[in-house]
Structure formats: structure tokens, C-alpha cells
Amino acid sequence: MSDLSLRVGNVEIVALSDMNLTFPTPLPDLFPGTDAGDWQPYRERYPDTFDGEHVQIEIGCYLLRSGGRTILIDTGYGEGPIESIGGRRGELMDDLAAKGVSPDEVDTVFISHLHSDHVGWNVVERNGELVPAFPNARYVAHQADLDHFRRPEVQAALPFPFMDRCVESIVEMGLFEAISEDTDLTPEVRALHTPGHTPGHMSVLVRSQGESALIQGDVLVHPAQVTEANWNCIFDYDWPLSTETRMKVLEDVEAKGIPVLSCHFPAPGFGTVERNEVGRYWRVGFGP
Numbered sequence: 001m002s003d004l005s006l007r008v009g010n011v012e013i014v015a016l017s018d019m020n021l022t023f024p025t026p027l028p029d030l031f032p033g034t035d036a037g038d039w040q041p042y043r044e045r046y047p048d049t050f051d052g053e054h055v056q057i058e059i060g061c062y063l064l065r066s067g068g069r070t071i072l073i074d075t076g077y078g079e080g081p082i083e084s085i086g087g088r089r090g091e092l093m094d095d096l097a098a099k100g101v102s103p104d105e106v107d108t109v110f111i112s113h114l115h116s117d118h119v120g121w122n123v124v125e126r127n128g129e130l131v132p133a134f135p136n137a138r139y140v141a142h143q144a145d146l147d148h149f150r151r152p153e154v155q156a157a158l159p160f161p162f163m164d165r166c167v168e169s170i171v172e173m174g175l176f177e178a179i180s181e182d183t184d185l186t187p188e189v190r191a192l193h194t195p196g197h198t199p200g201h202m203s204v205l206v207r208s209q210g211e212s213a214l215i216q217g218d219v220l221v222h223p224a225q226v227t228e229a230n231w232n233c234i235f236d237y238d239w240p241l242s243t244e245t246r247m248k249v250l251e252d253v254e255a256k257g258i259p260v261l262s263c264h265f266p267a268p269g270f271g272t273v274e275r276n277e278v279g280r281y282w283r284v285g286f287g288p
């Protein structure tokens with residue numbers, strides 16, 4: 001096992017990176033209601049999550065191998081160039097190749113939610129035509145997100161249009177599978193509805209041989225939120241529900257001591273939720 005992979009019982013999890021970027025929206029605008037002073041303790045504790053007045057954010061994905069199945073969780077920003085983030089291009093497919101994974105091996109693409117930084121590599125362009133980037137996969141996401149992101153007023157508020165390219169194309173190809181409740185992807189891998197960030201947001205709980213890990217999706221987008229669970233970001237759709245879900249998830253993983261995987265924290269996003277005299281905090285890694 002390298003430091004980018006993790007074994008949970010019989011399940012292997014490999015961390016993947018689509019990119020690491022300085023997010024263009026300045027900090028107080030990204031987390032409305034916070035000011036520079038609020039962030040100071042976290043600048044000291046998590047220095048590699050800041051770039052001046054901006055957040056330095058990882059766009060991570062995870063590959064799971066469970067009982068002969070290969071599941072990719074989230075597909076990053078995609079091939080781009082993505083103008084709203086400075087023309088950047090995602091590198092997920094290169095990272096998969098570097099780790100010896102062929103796109104053909106992936107039988108399930110599980111999408112935690114339908115934001116642009118989680119659906120980008122659903123498709124690739126070949127000779128001017130969109131084709132599935134993972135041709136042997138079914139693409140699974142929550143029905144509530146499909147309904148939500150199809151609403152014209154929701155589409156109008158997106159930083160850039162991506163639904164037709166990255167989601168509707170997959171629906172039209174007959175590869176999209178909508179689920180509407182907690183669902184076992186394999187006997188060891190369970191998708192859990194954790195709404196708030198989006199209406200159909202889901203996390204993934206891995207349980208095997210008495211061990212567990214939670215891939216939390218965007219319940220938490222910055223490690224400071226482990227301590228400041230009521231800080232919502234502008235991309236959280238329903239703030240009270242986002243906070244409620246965040247509290248519940250944090251209580252649960254802390255009480256059970258479950259390792260947590262966070263796609264937007266510095267790669268590989270592995271850590272645990274711990275407590276000191278001040279409160280809860282994100283502890284990077286699983287080491288002693």
C-alpha cells in the first residue's frame with residue numbers, strides 16, 4: 001500500500017487527483033459570514049489549504065476495489081479547458097493511467113453529487129463526439145440531484161453550463177442510473193444520502209471485515225469545518241440542512257472512530273475527526 005491507498009478489510013481504496021487549484025472566489029465570499037480573523041487558526045493548522053486570500057483546494061476522486069468490482073467515486077472537472085478556473089484541464093485520466101488503471105475496468109462511476117467538479121470526466125470528446133470516458137460503467141447518482149440540476153433557475157446560477165455535456169449525454173446513452181435512497185453498491189460499499197450541499201448529495205460508507213471508512217463527499221469542503229461545523233460555503237444549497245448533515249456526520253465518525261476520506265482536502269484527503277480541549281478538529285492522516 002502506498003500513502004495514496006488504503007485498505008479497509010477486503011476493500012482497496014486508491015486516492016486520485018484531477019487537479020489542485022487556487023480557487024478563484026476569495027475566502028470570505030466563499031464562506032459568507034466569516035472574516036479573515038476567523039480563518040487565522042486554520043491558516044496555522046492547515047497551511048497548504050490557503051493561497052493568500054484564496055483557498056487552495058484539491059479536486060480528488062477515489063477508486064474502490066470491492067469483491068471483483070471497480071468503482072470510481074466522482075470524476076473531477078474533466079478535460080476542459082474550464083474557463084471559470086483559469087482554463088485549467090483535469091488530469092484524472094492521466095492519474096488513472098499512472099496508477100495502472102484502464103478506464104475499461106471501471107464498472108461503476110458513483111457521483112456524490114452533480115456539481116461541475118464531480119462530473120467532468122463522465123465523458124470525453126472523440127472526433128468531435130462525446131463518448132463515455134468509462135464505457136463499461138453505469139453512472140450512479142441520486143434522483144434528487146438530477147431533478148434539481150435540471151431546473152432552469154438552478155442551471156442559470158451555475159458558474160458554467162455542464163449538465164448537457166456531462167450528465168444529459170450519459171442519460172441519453174442509457175448509462176445513467178438514478179437512485180433515491182441509501183443503496184448498496186456492493187455488499188461492502190454503501191451510498192448514504194447526506195443532503196444539504198445539494199438535495200441529492202451522497203457519501204459512501206465502506207465496511208469490510210470489521211473495518212470502516214467514510215468517503216464524505218462535499219459535506220466538508222475545508223478541514224476548518226470539522227471545528228466550525230456551522231460554516232457553510234456558497235455552494236451549499238440548503239444551509240440549515242448542510243449544517244445539520246455536517247453535525248450528524250461528524251458526531252458519527254468521531255463516536256465510531258471511523259477514518260474519513262475528503263476529496264477537497266489536501267491529497268489524499270485521509271484523516272480522522274479528533275477532539276481536544278477546544279473542540280473537534282481534522283487530524284491529517286492515519287499515522288500514530
Ligand SMILES: [Zn+2]
Pocket residue numbers: 115117118218264
Ligand atoms: Zn466539490
